[in-house]
Amino acid sequence: MxxxxxxxxxxxxxxxxxxxxxxxxxxxxxxxxxxxxxxxxxxxxxxxxxxxxxxxxxxxxxxxxxxxxxxxxxxxxxxxxxxxxxxxxxxxxxxxxxxxxxxxxxxxxxxxxxxxxxxxxxxxxxxxxxxxxxxxxxxxxxxxxxxxxxxxxxxxxxxxxxxxxxxxxxxxxxxxxxxxxxxxxxxxxxxxSDSSKASRGNALSTQHWPLPEAHSPAEWLHRATLALDAYHDSQQASFLSDAQQALIALADHPALDTTARSYAQALPSALDKHGQPNTAYGKAALALAHRLAYQTALR
Structure with a gap:
């Protein structure tokens, strides 16, 4: 062991x-x-x-x-x-x-x-x-x-x-x-992605994908990430809308510095209509996540 x-x-x-x-x-x-x-x-x-x-x-x-x-x-x-x-x-x-x-x-x-x-x-x-x-x-x-x-x-x-x-x-x-x-x-x-295979399977079985409340920038990024995970597993359009709303709230958050805000502002337009990322999304999301890391309890 x-x-x-x-x-x-x-x-x-x-x-x-x-x-x-x-x-x-x-x-x-x-x-x-x-x-x-x-x-x-x-x-x-x-x-x-x-x-x-x-x-x-x-x-x-x-x-x-x-x-x-x-x-x-x-x-x-x-x-x-x-x-x-x-x-x-x-x-x-x-x-x-x-x-x-x-x-x-x-x-x-x-x-x-x-x-x-x-x-x-x-x-x-x-x-x-x-x-x-x-x-x-x-x-x-x-x-x-x-x-x-x-x-x-x-x-x-x-x-x-x-x-x-x-x-x-x-x-x-x-x-x-x-x-x-x-x-x-x-x-x-x-x-x-903030969803483990086990948590994805549990949500799939119950057909229930709860999203956490968000206040800090790290929490808004976490909420957006979970909403995208939920959208791709559920195919419920409301979760893609939740993700976009969370990304907009993140970009507008007063606690972000100039560099972090530039990363956040790039995210909403870097997802296609199916919620799939392009390379600009990955680069900006990772750079922002790096700055905000270790601040969120994951499900």
Missing amino acids: KSPTPMEVELKLALAPTGPAALTQHPYLASHAARKQTLTNTYFDTPQGDLAKARIALRLRQVDGQVLQTVKTAGQGGGGLSQREEWEWQVAGPQLDLTSLAALPPFQGELSGVLDALAPQLSTDFTRRSWQLKEGAQGQQSHIELVLDEGEIISGGYRTPIREAELELKGGEPEALWALALKLAEQVPLRP
Whole structure:
């Protein structure tokens, strides 16, 4: 099992339909070999959704002939960046290891009584291409795993596509994640995403996509990002309108400095009528998110 206090630091990026091809053809990746895997994942919760309410994800992943059990807690961050506790270990087969699960901090207290009620609730099946990258000057390099996931979420009789990139910090400083993301955004149409695969699946099953109240610039960016995530999974036009309204409120916020405001003002017009970003959106959103990072609790 992983260490008692593991921390996953990750930057999640949703890609436009042309994004995967643009990413794999990016010149920066030309000299790096990609590893390709097929991942089958089952997420567990109680029928009442106790883990979802506690913002905890529990999954079994089948990959490369192994079964891995993973627990992730609620994230802290915003603008695509999240920091969350994560535990992962190999298990013998496609059954939950309840004994090890009971020993983890998230399952102490109120959640200690839900273990016997856990059952499969949703699945995600996707192809993953991954690259191991080094960012930064010699002697101060950070190790980043870049992954491209393409597949689908299946939950409650509904399906929605997975088309995203994740940049996970394996060693070094989080600043390296922003540097790499901005480099990719020069040629890849993308946008920050604040919704995990588990939270997307839970919302899909219930057909309910709540948006948080917003007051600060970081909160308005988070609201806009979640609204775009909700629009693409629900295809409800009201969420695209919510996203545009949040972006306008963000651009008008009195707390923004001149540079941040210029980034925010570029965002509304950089989405097409289908809510898909062009490269201008990705560059401005990431630059702004970088300035506002670590200020929002994620769902």
